[in-house]
């Protein structure tokens with residue numbers, strides 16, 4: 001390209017015929033360095049180097065040639081490291097550091113509502129060093145945005161694509177030369193990682209037709225690459241002055257392109273995206289050499305440009321200073337270097353739309369201002385892609401059908417319990433009822449009703465229970481079941497204890513020493529213990545709602561939604577200890593009750609002795625409680641299974657106890 005520029009007639013008129021070394025290295029370090037050293041070893045001294053336009057070459061070469069006092073003027077070479085004047089004192093580029101594109105990328109993310117990206121860069125080049133990642137981090141982290149993965153790719157880009165797929169990455173900022181990028185995108189295509197939900201960011205200095213090289217440099221066709229990069233975004237410096245201003249060369253960008261296309265037979269060869277910058281950089285070199293010559297003449301120096309020698313620091317300084325001082329209106333825009341030897345161009349944002357690349361915005365680095373043009377970005381279905389799947393939480397409730405069934409059964413149980421209460425009250429004067437302690441039996445009924453009531457409190461679908469009140473429901477269940485159990489089983493226990501006391505009083509005590517009041521007190525004491533444990537628990541160690549994933553996330557391939565079913569549970573820090581205390585109290589009553597039932601098993605007076613019934617009840621309670629603990633532990637996260645099975649156990653246990661205690665009496669009557 002530069003060779004063509006040098007052949008341009010207008011250019012020749014302005015240029016003084018000085019010795020320039022022109023790079024045609026196509027970003028290959030080795031050949032570039034080899035050619036440079038051959039040139040330096042020749043008899044012809046080079047006053048200035050035009051290029052290298054690739055950072056990959058600029059880094060090693062300019063560093064190696066630092067002591068040769070050669071001034072480099074290059075159109076591109078955008079690596080941030082090249083701004084370091086200590087290492088590259090005589091390097092001037094008509095471009096800005098790639099790192100200065102980061103604010104533009106951030107502004108685009110903000111515009112499109114993206115807060116999660118992956119940064120992916122080529123492994124073997126300083127241009128795509130972690131400096132960009134650090135700058136991205138600096139601007140993203142304070143905003144609370146996330147870099148999902150930092151990918152570095154080499155010969156196995158499929159691994160990086162799989163990582164992007166695994167991490168559900170939607171927006172990828174790629175830093176790579178076009179040829180490795182083709183291999184990367186080709187892998188993405190092969191692995192099905194493309195479509196309306198995937199957006200790539202590439203540097204805008206990629207040639208517009210970069211996908212055309214696909215068959216040569218990847219296993220994909222041009223169309224496959226274009227499919228994979230459709231809607232991609234390109235960010236980079238503006239290399240085209242859209243205004244029809246005539247620059248120093250007497251050309252506009254448009255008229256230049258006409259001539260250029262004549263020269264290339266209407267094609268856009270590789271590297272043509274920086275044709276205007278190349279033209280302007282050559283002009284810059286020429287103007288700087290002119291300026292140097294003028295200065296030499298003005299100073300009265302006998303030296304001329306061709307007298308330059310690599311050891312002549314004074315003249316090298318003069319050349320470098322002249323390069324830094326030259327400012328002019330080029331066909332790519334206004335050219336003026338800053339103290340780092342870079343320019344401050346406008347940033348252009350483009351979008352790949354099929355085989356075309358559309359300019360969608362400009363971004364001013366100084367003012368951080370974005371100007372949208374040509375209708376801005378276009379997205380499939382007019383919807384900006386999301387930066388990640390939308391996690392939709394679905395609260396799992398107890399199913400209405402299950403709740404209604406269980407509640408109906410509980411209701412029937414409560415009705416039956418009331419029936420037993422009526423029976424107990426109506427026939428209280430009959431001997432069989434009287435001797436079975438009807439008052440205490442009423443406690444069994446009351447306890448059973450409370451146990452049945454427990455089933456009615458559930459986190460049921462369509463219920464009006466807000467999440468904040470969920471733990472109140474659990475507290476009510478805790479109270480109704482614990483107190484209900486203590487009332488019912490405590491009353492049975494108390495009765496058995498009385499039989500045991502009577503049995504033993506025949507020898508040592510008076511028969512009527514154990515009145516109902518004592519039994520009430522006994523049950524009340526048990527209930528009081530429960531209440532104290534519950535009150536201590538709920539005042540010292542509050543329940544709070546925890547969200548538990550009930551299932552693995554369910555992905556819907558055709559949408560961005562990932563459904564996560566959650567159950568809400570109430571837990572407290574010392575949950576385990578308080579539950580264990582309650583179990584211990586109930587367990588002691590059960591064990592002691594079992595002992596008393598065993599002791600009084602020989603009492604033949606059925607109306608007086610409930611020991612067989614207690615034995616049955618204990619058997620019931622122990623079996624059902626064990627089942628309850630096992631079910632509770634195994635189906636903890638399946639709300640319906642957990643509610644259904646525990647409610648069934650409560651219903652069966654309560655109904656069995658009530659029927660065991662009352663049915664024989666009802667039958668006798």
Ligand SMILES: NCCCC(=O)O
Pocket residue numbers: 027053054055056076077078079127205
């Ligand atoms: N061919 C130009 C790419 C940019 C760079 O290497 O700095």
